Amino acid sequence: MxxxxxxxxxxxxxxxxxxxxxxFVVFSLLQLVPGDPALVLAGDYAxxxxxxxxxxxxxxxxxxxxxxxxWLWHVVQGDLGKSLLSSAPVYDLILQRMPNTLLIATYxxxxxxxIGIPLGVLxxxxxxxxxxxxxxxxxxxxxxxxxxxxxxxxxxxxxxxLHWLPATGARPxxxxxxxxxxxxxxxxxxxxxxxxxxxxxxxRSALIEVLGSQYVRTLRAKGLSPISVLWKHGLxxxxxxxxxxxxxxxxxxxxxxxxxxxxxxxxxxxxxVAYSAINxxxxxxxxxxxxxxxxxxxxxxxxDVLSALLDPRAAES
Amino acid sequence: MSVDGxxxxxxxxxxxxxxxxxxxxxxxxxAVLSLGxxxxxxxxxxxxWKIAPYSPIEQNVTELLMEPTxxxxxxxxxxxxxxLSRLIWGAPNSxxxxxxxxxxxIVLGVPLGLLIGFLGGWFDELMxxxxxxxxxxxxxxxxxxxxxxxxxxxxxxxxxxxxxxAPVLARIVRAQTLVVKSALYVxxxxxxxxxxxxxxxxxxxxxxxxxxxxxxxxxxxxxxxxEASLSFLSLGVxxxxxxxxxxxxxxxxxxxLAPAQMYAPGFAILLTALAFNAxxxxxxxxxxxxxxxx
Amino acid sequence: MTDLSGAVDILVVDDLDVTFKGRRRNQKVRAxxxxxxxxxxxxxxxxxxxSGSGKSTLGRCIVCLVPPSGGRVLHFGxxxxxxxxxxxxxxxxxxxxxxxxxxxxxxxxxTILESVREPLDVAGxxxxxxxxxxxxxxxxxxxxxxxxxxxxxxxxSGGQKQRANIARALVLEPxxxxxxxxVAALDVSIQADMLxxxxxxxxxxxxxxxFISHDLRVVAHVSDRVAVMYCGKLMELAxxxxxxxxxxxxxxQALLSAEPEPQxxxxxxxxxxxxxxxxxxxxxxxxxxxxxTRCPIAVAECATREPEWRExxxxxxxxxxFAGAPVPAVSDATVEVLRP
Numbered sequence: 001m002x003x004x005x006x007x008x009x010x011x012x013x014x015x016x017x018x019x020x021x022x023x024f025v026v027f028s029l030l031q032l033v034p035g036d037p038a039l040v041l042a043g044d045y046a047x048x049x050x051x052x053x054x055x056x057x058x059x060x061x062x063x064x065x066x067x068x069x070x071w072l073w074h075v076v077q078g079d080l081g082k083s084l085l086s087s088a089p090v091y092d093l094i095l096q097r098m099p100n101t102l103l104i105a106t107y108x109x110x111x112x113x114x115i116g117i118p119l120g121v122l123x124x125x126x127x128x129x130x131x132x133x134x135x136x137x138x139x140x141x142x143x144x145x146x147x148x149x150x151x152x153x154x155x156x157x158x159x160x161x162l163h164w165l166p167a168t169g170a171r172p173x174x175x176x177x178x179x180x181x182x183x184x185x186x187x188x189x190x191x192x193x194x195x196x197x198x199x200x201x202x203x204r205s206a207l208i209e210v211l212g213s214q215y216v217r218t219l220r221a222k223g224l225s226p227i228s229v230l231w232k233h234g235l236x237x238x239x240x241x242x243x244x245x246x247x248x249x250x251x252x253x254x255x256x257x258x259x260x261x262x263x264x265x266x267x268x269x270x271x272x273v274a275y276s277a278i279n280x281x282x283x284x285x286x287x288x289x290x291x292x293x294x295x296x297x298x299x300x301x302x303x304d305v306l307s308a309l310l311d312p313r314a315a316e317s
Numbered sequence: 318m319s320v321d322g323x324x325x326x327x328x329x330x331x332x333x334x335x336x337x338x339x340x341x342x343x344x345x346x347x348a349v350l351s352l353g354x355x356x357x358x359x360x361x362x363x364x365x366w367k368i369a370p371y372s373p374i375e376q377n378v379t380e381l382l383m384e385p386t387x388x389x390x391x392x393x394x395x396x397x398x399x400x401l402s403r404l405i406w407g408a409p410n411s412x413x414x415x416x417x418x419x420x421x422x423i424v425l426g427v428p429l430g431l432l433i434g435f436l437g438g439w440f441d442e443l444m445x446x447x448x449x450x451x452x453x454x455x456x457x458x459x460x461x462x463x464x465x466x467x468x469x470x471x472x473x474x475x476x477x478x479x480x481x482x483a484p485v486l487a488r489i490v491r492a493q494t495l496v497v498k499s500a501l502y503v504x505x506x507x508x509x510x511x512x513x514x515x516x517x518x519x520x521x522x523x524x525x526x527x528x529x530x531x532x533x534x535x536x537x538x539x540x541x542x543x544e545a546s547l548s549f550l551s552l553g554v555x556x557x558x559x560x561x562x563x564x565x566x567x568x569x570x571x572x573x574l575a576p577a578q579m580y581a582p583g584f585a586i587l588l589t590a591l592a593f594n595a596x597x598x599x600x601x602x603x604x605x606x607x608x609x610x611x
Numbered sequence: 612m613t614d615l616s617g618a619v620d621i622l623v624v625d626d627l628d629v630t631f632k633g634r635r636r637n638q639k640v641r642a643x644x645x646x647x648x649x650x651x652x653x654x655x656x657x658x659x660x661x662s663g664s665g666k667s668t669l670g671r672c673i674v675c676l677v678p679p680s681g682g683r684v685l686h687f688g689x690x691x692x693x694x695x696x697x698x699x700x701x702x703x704x705x706x707x708x709x710x711x712x713x714x715x716x717x718x719x720x721x722t723i724l725e726s727v728r729e730p731l732d733v734a735g736x737x738x739x740x741x742x743x744x745x746x747x748x749x750x751x752x753x754x755x756x757x758x759x760x761x762x763x764x765x766x767x768s769g770g771q772k773q774r775a776n777i778a779r780a781l782v783l784e785p786x787x788x789x790x791x792x793x794v795a796a797l798d799v800s801i802q803a804d805m806l807x808x809x810x811x812x813x814x815x816x817x818x819x820x821x822f823i824s825h826d827l828r829v830v831a832h833v834s835d836r837v838a839v840m841y842c843g844k845l846m847e848l849a850x851x852x853x854x855x856x857x858x859x860x861x862x863x864q865a866l867l868s869a870e871p872e873p874q875x876x877x878x879x880x881x882x883x884x885x886x887x888x889x890x891x892x893x894x895x896x897x898x899x900x901x902x903x904t905r906c907p908i909a910v911a912e913c914a915t916r917e918p919e920w921r922e923x924x925x926x927x928x929x930x931x932x933f934a935g936a937p938v939p940a941v942s943d944a945t946v947e948v949l950r951p
Binding site for chain 1: 446453455457462463465545546549552565576590591595
Binding site: 500504505508509511515 | 671676696707708710712717776779780
C-alpha cells in the first residue's frame with residue numbers, strides 16, 4: 001500500500017512533540033529529588049572528586065535546558081547512564097529484564113482479548129438479559145479487584161494447593177518456551193482480569209451504540225437477521241473502536257505488571273523500577289520509565305495506523 | 318416584601334423529603350449500600366482509636382500468627398499484632414491516601430484545564446500535547462518514579478498518584494471549558510459587562526464540574542488501589558503503620574503458615590473500591606437525565 | 612412613526628469592517644465590509660438580510676462583542692473600543708443585545724431569577740435583596756409569571772425564555788438594545804405578542820432598537836428605517852414605508868416580491884422574482900457589485916465596478932448603478948419570473 005509510509009510519517013510527526021514532552025518529564029524526575037542532584041547521583045559514600053566528576057558529566061552547573069539537551073543526546077545514542085548500585089549500564093539492565101515483562105503483558109493481553117471481547121459482544125447483543133447483568137456485574141468486580149491480591153489467591157490455589165503451576169520466577173522464552181509459558185501463566189491471568197473487565201465494559205457500550213444506531217435499525221427493519229447485522233455491520237464498525245480500546249489497555253498492563261512481578265518474584269522491568277525507586281537508583285528509574293513510555297507511544301502509533309487502514313474516516317482526522 | 322410568599326413556592330415538608338428518600342433507596346439500592354458502607358468506613362476511620370480492640374503496632378511475641386479466636390477475631394500476624402486492629406487502623410490510612418491523591422489531582426488538574434480551555438490557541442495546542450505525553454506513562458510506573466524521587470512514604474506516594482491523575486481531570490475540564498466558553502449565555506454575560514473571573518466562576522465552573530464529580534468518584538477507587546499497590550511494594554505506608562496493601566505484602570511472606578490472613582485486607586480493598594465505583598456510576602446516571610438505566 | 616427631528620445620534624456605524632480568521636491559514640472571512648449608518652435616539656432601526664449576510668456580526672460589533680477590523684462604532688459620539696477594559700465593562704451596560712436562540716442564551720444551571728439578576732450582580736448595584744426585587748419587577752414588566760422565576764430554562768417554553776432574556780437585557784436600563792432575530796425561533800402564534808411587547812417596552816423605557824431579522828414583514832412592521840444587507844454590505848437604506856412601497860435596489864425588490872401575499876394566486880398582481888443560487892461565501896465574495904451573480908438586471912459592468920453608496924432620493928440610499936434610473940430589461944437567464 002502506497003499510502004502506508006505517508007501515514008506512518010504523518011503520525012510520527014504528530015507524535016514528535018509528545019515524545020519530546022515525555023522525555024522532558026523523565027528528565028525532570030531528577031529535579032524532584034530534594035538536594036543537589038550531583039550529590040544524589042554520586043551516592044552516599046562518594047568522594048568529592050567523584051561528585052565533581054558527575055557534576056561535570058551531567059552539566060549540573062549549566063542551565064536546565066542545556067542539561068536536558070545533553071541528557072537527551074546521550075539517550076538518543078542508547079546511553080541511559082549507569083546504575084548507582086551495580087554500576088551496570090542501565091540499557092543492559094533493561095534489556096535483561098524487559099523480555100520477562102513483555103511476555104506476561106502480551107500473554108495477559110491475549111487472554112484478555114479472547115475472554116473480554118466475546119463477553120462484551122455477548123452482553124451487548126442481549127442487553128438487559130441475565131447474561132448482560134452477569135457480565136456487567138463481573139466487570140464491575142474485575143475493575144475493583146486488586147490484581148496483586150488476586151495473584152496471591154491464584155498462587156495459594158494453583159501452586160500451593162494443587163501444584164499445577166510454578167509460583168515464582170521466570171524462564172527465558174527463547175531458551176525453554178514451554179517452561180517460560182508455565183511460569184508466565186498465573187501472572188498473566190492475574191494481570192488479565194482487570195483488562196478483561198475493562199474490555200467487556202467498553203466493547204459492550206461501543207457495540208450497543210452501533211446496534212442502536214439509525215442505520216442498523218433500518219437494516220433490521222429491512223429484514224436482515226440479527227446475526228448478520230451483528231457480523232456484517234455491528235462488529236465491523238466496532239472493530240476500530242476495539243483496536244483503540246485495546247491500545248489503551250497497554251498502559252494498564254504495564255502498570256499492573258509492576259505489582260504482579262513483585263508477587264511472583266519475576267525479574268522484570270517492573271520489579272526493577274520498584275526496587276530502584278526504593279533504593280534511590282535514579283538513572284535506572286529514569287531509564288525504565290523512559291522505555292515504558294516510548295513503548296506505549298509506539299504501540300499507540302501502531303494502533304493509529306491500523307485504525308486508519310481499517311477505517312477511511314479515521315485517516316482524515 | 319416577602320419574595321417567596323409572592324412567588325407561591327410550596328415549602329418543602331419533612332413528609333415529601335421522606336418520600337423522596339425512600340424512592341431514591343428503591344431506585345438505586347446499589348448507591349445507597351455504597352454510601353452506607355462508605356459512611357461506616359469513615360466512622361471507623363475517625364474512631365479507629367476507640368473501636369480497635371488492640372494497638373495496631375504493639376507487638377506480642379507470645380501470640381505469633383494465631384488463628385482467629387474470641388480475643389483476636391481475625392488472628393494475629395507474624396509480630397503478634399491483632400489483625401482486626403490493624404485492619405481498622407488501615408481504614409484511615411487508605412481513605413486519607415485516596416482523598417489526598419484526588420485532592421491533589423483536583424487542585425492541579427481543574428485550574429490547569431480551565432486555563433487551557435479558556436486561553437485556547439497555541440497554548441492549548443502545546444499543553445494538550447503535554448497532557449497527552451503525561452497520559453502516555455503507565456500510571457503506576459510514573460507514580461513509582463515520582464515517589465522514588467520525592468522520597469518513599471504514604472504522603473509522597475499519594476502526591477505522586479495525584480500528579481499522575483491531574484492530566485486526566487485537566488483534559489476533561491479543558492473540553493468542557495471549550496464548549497461552555499463559546500456558549501451564547503457567556504456572550505450574553507460579556508455583553509452586560511461580566512469579566513473573565515465572573516464568567517469562569519458563575520458559568521464555566523458550574524457547567525464543567527459535572528463530569529469532574531463523576532471522574533473524581535471513580536478516581537477514589539483507582540487511588541485506593543494505587544495506594545494498596547504502592548504499599549504492597551513498600552513504597553507507600555511505612556512499617557509499623559498499618560495499611561491494607563502492606564498487610565497483604567506481609568501476609569504473603571508467611572502465606573504457608575497462615576494462609577487465612579490473605580482474606581480480610583483483600584476484601585477491605587475490594588469492597589471499598591467497589592463502593593467508590595458504584596457511587597461514581599450512580600452519580601453519572603443521576604446527573605445525566607439522558608443516561609436512563611438499561 | 613416617531614418624530615425624530617432633533618434627536619441625538621445614539622449610534623454611528625462608520626465604514627465598518629469586521630473580518631474573521633478562516634479555518635485555514637491566511638484565509639479571511641469578511642463578514643461586514645464598509646457598512647455605515649446612523650441611529651437616532653428613540654428610533655427603531657431595522658436590518659434585514661439572509662443568513663450569512665453579516666447582519667448578526669454587525670449586531671455583535673455594535674455591542675462590542677466583536678471588535679471591528681476597520682472603521683468605527685460610536686456610542687453617543689464616543690468610541691467604546693477606545694475605552695479601557697473596566698471602563699468598557701461599565702459603559703456597555705447601556706448597550707445590550709438579545710439573541711435569536713432564547714434557550715442557548717440562558718445558562719442551564721441558573722434559575723430564571725438568577726439569570727435576570729446576574730447583570731445587577733455583575734454591576735454590583737444595590738443590596739442582594741434590592742437586586743432580587745428589581746429582577747422580579749423586570750420579570751413582571753415582560754409579563755413573565757412570577758412562579759416561573761425559580762424554574763430552570765429547560766422547564767419553561769421558548770417564548771417564556773425569550774421574555775426572560777428581554778428582562779435580563781432591560782434590568783440594567785440600557786439606552787439601546789440590539790434585537791438579533793429575536794422572534795425567529797418562536798412559534799408564529801406568539802411572534803405578534805412578542806413584537807407588541809417590544810413596542811410597549813420601547814415606550815416605557817424610551818429605548819432605541821437595532822432590529823435585525825431575515826423577515827421583511829417583521830422588520831418593516833417595527834422599524835422606522837430599514838437597512839438591507841447582502842453579503843457583508845449595505846444594499847439599501849430607506850424609511851420602512853418607502854422601502855416597502857418602492858424599493859430602489861433589485862435585491863430589495865426581490866426580497867419584497869418573495870413575501871407571501873395574503874391573497875389567492877389569481878388575485879396577486881405583482882411579479883414574483885425568485886433569486887437563483889445561494890448567497891456567495893464571504894470567504895470569496897464576488898467582484899464588483901456583490902449581488903451581480905444573482906441580480907436580475909446585472910450587466911457586464913456590475914461584475915467589474917463596485918456601485919457607489921449614494922443618496923438616490925432624499926433620505927434614501929442605495930448601492931446600485933441603476934438605482935433611480937430606468938431599469939434595463941430583465942434577462943430570463945438569471946431569474947425566474949412568475950406571472951399571475
